[in-house]
Amino acid sequence: MSGEVRFMQGNEACAEAAIRAGLSFFAGYPITPSTEIAESLADRLPRVGGTFIQMEDEIASMAAVIGASLTGAKAMTATSGPGFSLKQENIGYAALAEVPCVVVNVQRMGPSTGLPTSPAQGDVMQARWGTHGDHPIVVLSPSSVRETYDLTIWAFNISERLRVPVILLLDEIVAHMREKIIIPEEVSIEVRPSPTTPPGEYLPYAPLPGSDIPPMAAFGDGYRYHVTGLFHSESGMPIGKGEKAEHLLRRICQKVERRRAELVRTQVENCEDAELIIFSYGATARSALRASRNLRGRGYRVGFAKTSVIWPFPAEALREIAAGAHTVLVPEMNLGQLVLEVERALLCQCQVLSYSRVDGEMITPDEIERRVLEVLS
Amino acid sequence: MSEHIRGYLRDRALPHIWCAGCGHGTVLGCLLRAIQKAGLDQDKTVIVSGIGCSSRATGYMNFDTLHTTHGRALAFATGIKLARPELKVIVITGDGDAAAIGGNHLIHAARRNIGITTICFNNYVYGMTSGQYSPSTPTGSLATTSPFGSIDIPFDLSRLVQAAGGAYVARATTYHVTMLTNLITEALRVDGFSFVEALSQCPTYFGRRNKRGTAVDMLNWFRDNSVNKKALSKLPPEQVEGKIIVGELYRATELKEYTKAYRELVERAKGGVRP
Known part of the structure; x- marks a missing residue:
């Protein structure tokens, strides 16, 4: 490289x-x-x-x-x-x-x-x-x-x-x-969608046909439009309760929901035959990976998976990763937050266990290994 | 109102939501005339507001307009001005918005002397939430949250901005339409942080509860209780005591505008110059 x-x-x-x-x-x-x-x-x-x-x-x-x-x-x-x-x-x-x-x-x-x-x-x-x-x-x-x-x-x-x-x-x-x-030599850089219509015809919150994202004009470019934290119509002007308000809220939320599949970024190791998968994120994933490799080296059928996208939570991807496992262990430096999403994703599919640490220290590979061995015994 | 100034309004956004007799339309009219007199480019002028009765004005104005969160208009405006210094940035705010929840942003925008013109529509009350006392409410006033009379000492916002480092400070009332227009015009011409306190009547929530009469009575009260700064030295103290001082209150000289100072910093940084 x-x-x-x-x-x-x-x-x-x-x-x-x-x-x-x-x-x-x-x-x-x-x-x-x-x-x-x-x-x-x-x-x-x-x-x-x-x-x-x-x-x-x-x-x-x-x-x-x-x-x-x-x-x-x-x-x-x-x-x-x-x-x-x-x-x-x-x-x-x-x-x-x-x-x-x-x-x-x-x-x-x-x-x-x-x-x-x-x-x-x-x-x-x-x-x-x-x-x-x-x-x-x-x-x-x-x-x-x-x-x-x-x-x-x-x-x-x-x-x-x-x-x-x-x-x-x-x-x-x-x-x-x-x-x-x-440092990667080439990176892909994207920019926001900008309007193709002249200022007089611009509706700042109207998505283009076939899209759910409105093009965005820059202030100072002559579009003279209104931006507000009130619910607003496609023209940007405030509106009251009703169908238009609901439509706006649903559209902005669905922008992300519709793209769940492209917002999945996971790292998976040794999960095909794993009976237990350690699933984590952030710094804790480093200890989880080390623990899973150590246990593999000792012959245990343990896998590792991590997600780089916390929200939207990659429920579908996790269901596939954990298809063959009887347990998913979720170590995290809190009292169990992302584990709640893991439980929702794997409901009825397998056992989901939390491993928490909240003393201000990082979770070490050793303690994850010990917990895994307790579960497997 | 001239055709040109009508073009500063968004017809589709009118009629406005202000109560009958409210002074805010008068202040808005003064601002629009001042924009014309100062010769601002409609496409290069951004108007930013917070939350409250006054802050609804941005929706009616045919410019790039930003109706932000409560108290934060100056912080949003600072981002706009710094990211694109060639734009003229005007902030519309109220006494609650600017002096209570947004007080810190007012102090720091003035301290930086960033090129933003702020018009504070000061009507002594939270009107949008139907009449609570604000940081500018006169002591003893009745409000829904001061049913036994307010014990708070009001802020003098103009003195606050001057002390914090603003470049231009002026005050007038909705009675003084010509003066207010001229003061806003001057504020728009200042290269730095300029602040105009526009005292405005709220007959619905402040006037009625405090027995100030009709909107016209409140305008007459402004007339009878204000003194022009230029006349101060000619009047005996007893005629000045307790009066509202109107006119140009302060003008700094040789203060550098913030985005200009930042551009100079960029040139030094590009040239590798460190102190």
Whole structure:
């Protein structure tokens, strides 16, 4: 494989990949363990003609990102749990107004100020349901520095193409871990759909025939349209309750639902004949993979699977992966969040067990192995 | 209203939702005339608002318009102005929106001196939620959430913006239509953060509960209780005490506008220049 070899941190890889994806605007607020993303971009963005601003708070950062995106910029912010909670109202705004944006949440131990420098995976449900009301959202979670690079670019592509907020759910381990990575020479970059109609005929929230995503004009390009967090008609103007409101909510949610199949990204090893599969995500997937290989080496029929897409949850893909297993074990650094989706996906198919750790330490391969052996005995 | 200014309105979005006698339409009219007088390009002007009665104005205006979340208009506007500094960005907000939930954004937008013109429609009350006291409600006023009279001391928003570092601060009322239009025109010409506090009557929720009479009575009250800043030095103190000071209140000189400072930073960064 060719490409530049670098030794970098997950947070730095996120910043580098964002610029590669076309990021031209970042607004943020300092918070551990995400701060290196802001620091990297404060240094890098001005040198490529982009804009960095440290806003007065987390809410303002999210608002500035949406404002910048409306002018046509690819825009991102980065935070951690407490800040992620503060951004939620405006994330919902972006979902309803269909404004592309990428929000990085480097998870730390919560709730509240919690253990600010310790890793956790406790924001799985907040990432999906943090803002009020039904809404579309896509959530990606990498396990390595290289995957952070790849998923950051993918996050922008999904966000721009579907006009939906995309959450990049890192954890403190992946964010602060340093690894050698080979920067891919070629990456695919997508842009948002733009209008082909002249300003007088433009309906900002009317999808083109055969599409469910409306083309997006940039503010300042003469389209003179209205954007609101109220339910709105295809013209963008506020509407009241009724069929049009329901149609809007269903359309924006179905944008993501219809694309479940293309939003599947899994890594699977030794699952064909496995009686037990360790299924994980984020940094925990690294320990899960090591544990599964160690157990395989000792003759146990144990498989490994991980998902890089948390939401929409890859239920169909998991059913196929686990078709022959009697147990799926889900280790995660929380009290059992993604395991609830695994249970829903595998209902009546096999036994689903949670393995939790919430003391602020990562889950080790050893402890997963011990738990697997208990289950198998 | 001239045909040209009619073109600044979205006919399909009218009639507006404001109550009979509300002053907000008057302020909007002043803003539209000021936009014309300042010669703004309709396609290069973005109007941003928060939540509340005043913030509904963006929907009626034939520009790129953004009706945001409660209190956050200035933060959204900061993103727009920074990402595309060639655009003229105007924020419409109210006293609750700008001074309570959005107070921090007001302070910091002023501190940065970012090139945004903010018009605060100050009617002393939360009208959209039918009459709760706001940070600008005069002490002792009745509201649905101050049935025994408000004990809070109101903010002087204009002084706040001046102290925080804004480049231009002015105040007028809906009685002073010509003055308000001229002050907004001046604000739009300023290269930096400009703030116009437009005192507006709410006969429905503030006036009725506080026995201020009809909308016309409230306009007359504005007339009788305001003093032009230019006349201040000529009047005895007892005639100034408790009065609303209207006119241009503050104008900074030699303050650098934020997006211009940022462009200079970009040039230094590209050239590898560090302090």
